[in-house]
Amino acid sequence: MSEAVVGIDIGGTFTKYGIIDKKGNCLFEHSISTTFCDGAEEFVHEFSTVLQAELNKHKAITLVGIGIGAPNGNYYNGTIEFAPNLKWKGIIPLVDLFKKHFNVPVYLTNDANAAAIGEMIFGGAKGMNDFIEITLGTGLGSGIVSNGKLIYGHDGFAGEIGHTIVRYNGRQCGCGRRGCLETYVSATGIKRSVYKLLADSLEPSELRGVSFNDLSADMITKAAKEGDKIALEAFEYTGSLLGQKLADSVAHTSPEAIFLFGGLAKAENLILEPTRRHLEANLLSIYKNKVKVLLSGLKEVNAAVLGAAALAWKEIG
Amino acid sequence: MSEAVVGIDIGGTFTKYGIIDKKGNCLFEHSISTTFCDGAEEFVHEFSTVLQAELNKHKAITLVGIGIGAPNGNYYNGTIEFAPNLKWKGIIPLVDLFKKHFNVPVYLTNDANAAAIGEMIFGGAKGMNDFIEITLGTGLGSGIVSNGKLIYGHDGFAGEIGHTIVRYNGRQCGCGRRGCLETYVSATGIKRSVYKLLADSLEPSELRGVSFNDLSADMITKAAKEGDKIALEAFEYTGSLLGQKLADSVAHTSPEAIFLFGGLAKAENLILEPTRRHLEANLLSIYKNKVKVLLSGLKEVNAAVLGAAALAWKEIG
Numbered sequence: 001m002s003e004a005v006v007g008i009d010i011g012g013t014f015t016k017y018g019i020i021d022k023k024g025n026c027l028f029e030h031s032i033s034t035t036f037c038d039g040a041e042e043f044v045h046e047f048s049t050v051l052q053a054e055l056n057k058h059k060a061i062t063l064v065g066i067g068i069g070a071p072n073g074n075y076y077n078g079t080i081e082f083a084p085n086l087k088w089k090g091i092i093p094l095v096d097l098f099k100k101h102f103n104v105p106v107y108l109t110n111d112a113n114a115a116a117i118g119e120m121i122f123g124g125a126k127g128m129n130d131f132i133e134i135t136l137g138t139g140l141g142s143g144i145v146s147n148g149k150l151i152y153g154h155d156g157f158a159g160e161i162g163h164t165i166v167r168y169n170g171r172q173c174g175c176g177r178r179g180c181l182e183t184y185v186s187a188t189g190i191k192r193s194v195y196k197l198l199a200d201s202l203e204p205s206e207l208r209g210v211s212f213n214d215l216s217a218d219m220i221t222k223a224a225k226e227g228d229k230i231a232l233e234a235f236e237y238t239g240s241l242l243g244q245k246l247a248d249s250v251a252h253t254s255p256e257a258i259f260l261f262g263g264l265a266k267a268e269n270l271i272l273e274p275t276r277r278h279l280e281a282n283l284l285s286i287y288k289n290k291v292k293v294l295l296s297g298l299k300e301v302n303a304a305v306l307g308a309a310a311l312a313w314k315e316i317g
Numbered sequence: 318m319s320e321a322v323v324g325i326d327i328g329g330t331f332t333k334y335g336i337i338d339k340k341g342n343c344l345f346e347h348s349i350s351t352t353f354c355d356g357a358e359e360f361v362h363e364f365s366t367v368l369q370a371e372l373n374k375h376k377a378i379t380l381v382g383i384g385i386g387a388p389n390g391n392y393y394n395g396t397i398e399f400a401p402n403l404k405w406k407g408i409i410p411l412v413d414l415f416k417k418h419f420n421v422p423v424y425l426t427n428d429a430n431a432a433a434i435g436e437m438i439f440g441g442a443k444g445m446n447d448f449i450e451i452t453l454g455t456g457l458g459s460g461i462v463s464n465g466k467l468i469y470g471h472d473g474f475a476g477e478i479g480h481t482i483v484r485y486n487g488r489q490c491g492c493g494r495r496g497c498l499e500t501y502v503s504a505t506g507i508k509r510s511v512y513k514l515l516a517d518s519l520e521p522s523e524l525r526g527v528s529f530n531d532l533s534a535d536m537i538t539k540a541a542k543e544g545d546k547i548a549l550e551a552f553e554y555t556g557s558l559l560g561q562k563l564a565d566s567v568a569h570t571s572p573e574a575i576f577l578f579g580g581l582a583k584a585e586n587l588i589l590e591p592t593r594r595h596l597e598a599n600l601l602s603i604y605k606n607k608v609k610v611l612l613s614g615l616k617e618v619n620a621a622v623l624g625a626a627a628l629a630w631k632e633i634g
Contacts, residue, residue, distance in 0.1 A: 072603075081603075130471040144569060146470070151463045153571020154447040155607060158463070163601045164565040168484075175601055248481040252461060252569045254470020284480045284492055286389075286398075290472060 007309025020309035024122035048101035067312030069114030116143025118307030124297025136264035140182035187217035205230035239274025247282035261296035324626030337626035341439035365418035384629030386431030433460025435624030441614025453581035457499035522547035556591025564599035578613035
């Protein structure tokens with residue numbers, strides 16, 4: 001018998017899950033619709049049946065824990081609290097719901113924190129005590145590790161670098177405020193920057209033929225790789241604001257490295273190079289030439305599930 | 318025999334020191350000139366003789382450690398590194414210098430970190446695992462505690478909130494950059510704000526008769542308490558920028574409380590009230606009505622020495 005945990009990544013549309021051993025090997029991975037039934041309780045009930053059936057097929061493993069990453073997942077309370085992207089409203093006692101079906105420890109945190117723990121246990125941050133994980137998806141999430149521990153803060157909600165202000169009175173944010181970093185640096189942010197650049201300049205661009213709704217970060221990356229000047233400038237602008245603002249984060253926790261993870265990080269050097277350059281240019285002198293900006297060492301394909309599994313492994317010890 | 322530590326606070330002009338028991342009682346406190354001899358080695362040699370003579374008078378106590386707070390003090394290396402306000406240039410191996418004279422553990426950190434540890438052990442942060450200490454002196458220093466531990470970062474230099482940027486292309490800072498928080502929020506920062514307000518408005522003010530060099534934070538506090546409109550507006554402006562920027566810090570580590578310490582904090586409600594109001598107005602909704610902004614619970618008179626002593630007590634355990 002060998003021990004394994006289940007990692008679960010709950011998203012607005014799909015829930016991905018897998019059985020992960022202590023070395024980070026994925027013994028099984030699958031996904032189901034998050035919305036196939038109405039409430040969270042029914043979802044967990046149905047999902048647990050599916051998961052138990054899968055576990056029964058793996059006679060050689062003993063389940064020792066479950067780790068879950070979910071939007072607005074609160075580590076302390078085991079609850080999902082007012083997640084804007086989920087159908088489940090209010091406060092959902094997710095850990096308790098899972099414990100009704102599985103007699104093992106269950107841990108929950110938000111998706112960016114799970115990615116940070118995944119980076120620490122299975123990715124590029126192995127052996128690092130101080131680093132920051134930046135997840136570049138629809139928004140900008142972050143997980144901050146100091147003294148070898150994830151910072152949850154007094155209420156479980158620490159690490160919202162996407163909602164620090166990079167431009168006072170800047171772009172409108174979904175959170176109700178203005179100028180948040182994620183309104184500039186995220187898949188949505190770079191779209192907005194492309195549209196701003198298309199408005200301000202007369203530069204020809206293949207992106208002039210695409211509607212705002214149809215435009216994706218992947219399309220901008222592809223155009224930039226083909227030399228489209230608007231797309232290239234959008235990446236430069238995105239990296240400049242990310243670098244500028246990460247200089248503030250460095251002044252808080254002085255990390256050894258900052259990892260970029262998620263959709264926009266797939267653009268690799270297009271985002272990495274300007275971020276590094278503008279970070280260095282904006283750092284207080286004592287921090288210069290010390291902080292690495294790196295792509296996540298987690299494989300994109302199952303990084304979120306691996307992160308959730310890493311949370312469980314870290315807690316079990 | 319009862320155990321005690323020596324707390325030492327090294328400043329540009331004076332070095333304060335005291336013998337502190339485990340409960341934070343000060344058995345003896347004194348100060349000497351930091352500049353009475355040229356190099357750091359001679360200073361530590363001479364100072365150690367004075368200190369040893371004092372310890373010899375206290376037969377009833379056993380010295381178990383020494384804690385030191387100093388500008389640019391590096392906890393990991395035990396060194397003072399390129400401190401702009403000290404006569405000692407370059408890298409000073411301060412812990413090693415002290416160990417030549419005392420056969421006990423010696424710990425070093427910067428003054429703001431020492432204040433944070435003092436707050437945790439002897440002040441208002443007893444029992445808190447997540448808080449931020451803001452020291453408002455000539456500049457703005459900070460010490461960040463998460464998961465019950467001070468954040469030193471990978472290089473020992475974490476916690477420079479005074480050098481996060483509150484206004485891009487804003488006021489010139491001694492660090493060579495522009496718009497750092499401490500150029501607005503510190504004893505020097507509020508002086509600059511008073512001068513800006515005196516320039517922009519025609520409002521009568523008793524501060525119109527004082528030169529920039531002569532103006533002090535205490536004078537501004539006194540004028541504000543007497544109803545001087547320029548002085549009152551300077552506090553409002555100072556608190557507004559501090560509150561705005563602390564919203565970013567909350568989004569990093571989600572502290573239970575933020576403590577204000579040092580000269581400008583003596584203005585009490587004049588700085589506390591606008592800071593609280595603007596912090597609340599700028600917080601991401603999940604953090605609203607949760608974060609306390611408080612005056613330090615350390616007595617001003619020997620807070621820095623108490624902080625340095627607390628560092629030693631925390632390490633000894």
